[in-house]
Amino acid sequence: MVFKLNLHARFVFQNLFSPCLAFASLIGLITLQRPALQAPGQSLTEEDYKTLEADEKIDIEILGKIPALGFDNLVADWLYLQFIQYFGDSDARDLVGYGLSPEYFKLVSEKDPLFVNALLRLETSTSIFAGYPKISVELLGKSLEKMPEQFLSPGTAPYYVWRAKGTNELLFLADPQAAKESYKKAVEWARHSQNDENQNFINVTTDSIKFLEKNPDSRKAQIGAWLSILGSSQDAQTFKRVVKEIERLGGKVTVEPGGQISVKVPDDFD
Numbered sequence: 001m002v003f004k005l006n007l008h009a010r011f012v013f014q015n016l017f018s019p020c021l022a023f024a025s026l027i028g029l030i031t032l033q034r035p036a037l038q039a040p041g042q043s044l045t046e047e048d049y050k051t052l053e054a055d056e057k058i059d060i061e062i063l064g065k066i067p068a069l070g071f072d073n074l075v076a077d078w079l080y081l082q083f084i085q086y087f088g089d090s091d092a093r094d095l096v097g098y099g100l101s102p103e104y105f106k107l108v109s110e111k112d113p114l115f116v117n118a119l120l121r122l123e124t125s126t127s128i129f130a131g132y133p134k135i136s137v138e139l140l141g142k143s144l145e146k147m148p149e150q151f152l153s154p155g156t157a158p159y160y161v162w163r164a165k166g167t168n169e170l171l172f173l174a175d176p177q178a179a180k181e182s183y184k185k186a187v188e189w190a191r192h193s194q195n196d197e198n199q200n201f202i203n204v205t206t207d208s209i210k211f212l213e214k215n216p217d218s219r220k221a222q223i224g225a226w227l228s229i230l231g232s233s234q235d236a237q238t239f240k241r242v243v244k245e246i247e248r249l250g251g252k253v254t255v256e257p258g259g260q261i262s263v264k265v266p267d268d269f270d
Helices: 008-033 046-065 072-088 092-094 100-109 117-130 134-148 159-171 176-190 196-214 220-231 236-248
Strands: 252-255 261-264
Touching: 046 072, 046 092, 046 100, 072 100, 072 117, 092 220, 100 117, 100 134, 100 261, 117 134, 117 159, 117 236, 134 159, 159 196, 159 220, 176 196, 176 220, 196 220, 220 236, 220 261, 236 252
Parallel strands: none
Antiparallel strands: 252 261
16 A cells, blocks of 8 residues: 655645644653653652652743643643643652642643543642642633533533532532532533433532532531542542541441442431
């Protein structure tokens, strides 16, 4: 088989991939600037991790300032992959924390406000581990302003973004009224495409709204909010934190053999 490239196709190819290659080259240059601090078999110290984190922060700032040459989505994808590595480096996170989570969240949401899967992972890290729920609510709100109500996400459905916003408002900002309004928007968006998953989401979220209407301090609503976090972030750190918070509220968490999570609460639970 012979592949041919006509002049028009070659022009399109060059005009499409030249800026893409330029951007990829720039990413490579940024990455190469980072010094190698770890020799084979050597563990990094807290100071080493702080140095790496400072370099990583500079990389993020540079990417936020340079033109993306029309490849904002690629920038968001690359940043998200970098964040996954950052979040998963448990040795580093144990020593220096999750301080770059808001930086990643801000830039990814600016470059691609429709990147639902990334938004949900980033807000969890920013709120729970970095301790900045106000930033999460602000960035989720800005993304939702740019997200069409009937947007067909290739990954997680967009109504989960409203649910995440409400969860932050309920659990971390002590604003059950705002949470209730966000949950109502989540249900409204979920009704656009009826299927079994959507209906279950609608039922669970509607229950949360009812709990909050009856009692703004409802522990049932709070437990439901903590459980919803596991829908977007199922890593070990998040799971441990969610179980701890649910048990603090009085629930008992059980993991079934098939991996399903159930929570038992007392009969007189509010």
